[in-house]
Amino acid sequence: MQFIRVNMSEQTVKVEDVPQDYVGLGGRGLTSIMINNEVPSRCDPLGSENKLIFAPGLLSGTSLVNTSRISIGAKSPLTGTIKESNAGGTVAAALGKLGITAIIVDGLAPQGKLFNLIIDQNGNAALQAADDFKGMRTYALVERLLQDHGEKNGVLCIGPAGEYQLASASIQTSDVDGRPCRAAGRGGLGAVMGAKGIKAIVISQQGKSPDAIADPESFKESAKVFAKAVKNHPFSGQMLGALGTAGLVSAVNSIGAFPSYNATKGVFEGWEKISGEALAETIQKRGGQTTHLGCSQCIIRCSNVFVDKGGKYVTASLEYETIWSMGGMPGIDDLDVIARLDFLCDDIGIDTMNTGVAIGVAMDAGYKEFGDGPAAIEMMEEIAKGTEIGKVIGNGPAAVGKHFNHHRVPVVKGQSIAAYDPRGMQGNGVTYATSPMGADHTAGNLVGAYLGGVLNPLEAEGQVKASREAQIAMASLDCTGLCMLAGVALKAPNGSEALLKMINAKLGTQLNAGDIPALGIRVLKAELEFNRNAGFTNKDDRLAKFFYEEPLPPHNKVFVVTDEDLDSIFDFE
Amino acid sequence: MKIRVKLFGTLPQRYPGYDPSQGLEVEIPDGAKVKDLLARLEIFASDGGLVAVDNLVVQHDDALKEGVSVRIFQHMFGG
Numbered sequence: 035m036q037f038i039r040v041n042m043s044e045q046t047v048k049v050e051d052v053p054q055d056y057v058g059l060g061g062r063g064l065t066s067i068m069i070n071n072e073v074p075s076r077c078d079p080l081g082s083e084n085k086l087i088f089a090p091g092l093l094s095g096t097s098l099v100n101t102s103r104i105s106i107g108a109k110s111p112l113t114g115t116i117k118e119s120n121a122g123g124t125v126a127a128a129l130g131k132l133g134i135t136a137i138i139v140d141g142l143a144p145q146g147k148l149f150n151l152i153i154d155q156n157g158n159a160a161l162q163a164a165d166d167f168k169g170m171r172t173y174a175l176v177e178r179l180l181q182d183h184g185e186k187n188g189v190l191c192i193g194p195a196g197e198y199q200l201a202s203a204s205i206q207t208s209d210v211d212g213r214p215c216r217a218a219g220r221g222g223l224g225a226v227m228g229a230k231g232i233k234a235i236v237i238s239q240q241g242k243s244p245d246a247i248a249d250p251e252s253f254k255e256s257a258k259v260f261a262k263a264v265k266n267h268p269f270s271g272q273m274l275g276a277l278g279t280a281g282l283v284s285a286v287n288s289i290g291a292f293p294s295y296n297a298t299k300g301v302f303e304g305w306e307k308i309s310g311e312a313l314a315e316t317i318q319k320r321g322g323q324t325t326h327l328g329c330s331q332c333i334i335r336c337s338n339v340f341v342d343k344g345g346k347y348v349t350a351s352l353e354y355e356t357i358w359s360m361g362g363m364p365g366i367d368d369l370d371v372i373a374r375l376d377f378l379c380d381d382i383g384i385d386t387m388n389t390g391v392a393i394g395v396a397m398d399a400g401y402k403e404f405g406d407g408p409a410a411i412e413m414m415e416e417i418a419k420g421t422e423i424g425k426v427i428g429n430g431p432a433a434v435g436k437h438f439n440h441h442r443v444p445v446v447k448g449q450s451i452a453a454y455d456p457r458g459m460q461g462n463g464v465t466y467a468t469s470p471m472g473a474d475h476t477a478g479n480l481v482g483a484y485l486g487g488v489l490n491p492l493e494a495e496g497q498v499k500a501s502r503e504a505q506i507a508m509a510s511l512d513c514t515g516l517c518m519l520a521g522v523a524l525k526a527p528n529g530s531e532a533l534l535k536m537i538n539a540k541l542g543t544q545l546n547a548g549d550i551p552a553l554g555i556r557v558l559k560a561e562l563e564f565n566r567n568a569g570f571t572n573k574d575d576r577l578a579k580f581f582y583e584e585p586l587p588p589h590n591k592v593f594v595v596t597d598e599d600l601d602s603i604f605d606f607e
Numbered sequence: 608m609k610i611r612v613k614l615f616g617t618l619p620q621r622y623p624g625y626d627p628s629q630g631l632e633v634e635i636p637d638g639a640k641v642k643d644l645l646a647r648l649e650i651f652a653s654d655g656g657l658v659a660v661d662n663l664v665v666q667h668d669d670a671l672k673e674g675v676s677v678r679i680f681q682h683m684f685g686g
Binding site: 268269272273276277279281282284285288289290300301306309310311312475476479481482484485486487518519521522588589 | 615616617619627628653654655657659662663664665666678680681682683684685
């Protein structure tokens, strides 16, 4: 249980035992509570006072399946709020096996200087000058870092977008194959890493000093129960392995909630060409991989490897949100173009969602035609070159709307919505509006309730309650390092009990079932407090105005949840 | 009555030669319900099957009408 504290102004690295106040926290719980405690809420997100925190989950580095999710936290340059951006890959498991609870970076390197942080198999950490790596795209960067330091390392890194400190810049992480194709995409945290002057963090995967587990036998037993529940659920055990999250393209289009042509339609005419079924068929015919191990210890295998007509690697993994943001929003119905755009986002180091939506807004404003794939690819290259229009696109949809004086900008607190239109899925609109992170589907996604027919997606009734419960559950889950897709195991009769037993077995605690949602509420309270102190009020918890005014076909509904109901969502006491 | 059904997820794999562009034409009794259609296609609760008609998810006890276009999915929870 150690913190690695890195000060970039002095280029110092200190290792310390986790202070008592933070013991028992992991993932989003740790990043958010620490930021609320230690970062001045009104600081410049790209200034020296902000802290960039990398925290594996409480269960990362243990034997439990699907626990290699890392939480990366900071004050966001995109939203101005507190932010936790969550990514898969290999680094969370690697940090867990080293017994590292968090890496905390503050200060700023001298302007123009870049460093890599190298953490070896004994947990020793050191900064190395990285001026030679300046401007490198992430695929070439990671290839070289793995040559220099060995293949058995995980990497966190930024591309040119992070170095330019663009508001949509991501932090990319390497997958099991050593490709930087997983992303902490949301909130522009790559810009914070760029401002700090860190190009990459290289973490040994050969650590042998994980935190001691208080009751190893109980942990092992419950981990087996949980893994079985993941395997036995039709969604995580069958669907995701066959189609990945792209299976949602058909489902969400079929209930009219797939935001298309910059959120002017809820069904995309070309959806059958870009559906999960079409994707799997294309990959299979070309000899790619329809299912693939992307993250450490994953048994779901929702990942895929998309190849071109000649069988050559294009990208991994092409998933639902990107197919939407680079397909539906700019009106592109060509999987080859979408796959290329996905690769470019990873390589340049920028959020696929914020960037696809930015391209969609630019097209809606008349900059290019909807459906123009080559124009979208060209816009990506402009971002990489750092041109004026590239910086506008790379700063996200709000910057694009301002640049073109265009009103239809689907964001909350500056961050784009995800692949569920709030007029076709009202509760997802509640989550976008009220999440402390800006529009973020992973904060509380209700698509399962709508597809399961247990909640009417088009009426106001029940949406706030459902969003509140989902946001609390996700805030808890994000502390554990578990993948949200494995979270369906919690719906199994013994799934929740197994998770509770594992947390108690690891920490040596006697938590009861009520303590899990209580942890989620504690995390949300810290996030809301930070935002209030940063100057945010209820009036910021609103969708972009056009969602209230422009009906979305085919249901021709607007967003109907009242402001009063939105404002009641976090009345916890 | 005849109903045009399109299948998604892993469901098409059960019907060798299934054509995604055409789907299946299924004959069911007049007034049949969603659950009758699912039973006819041998899609069970364990498959997580859900049915959408006219851009809305319908319940198992809802009646089907001649000529409607039906899509059958498997339950998903977000990505």
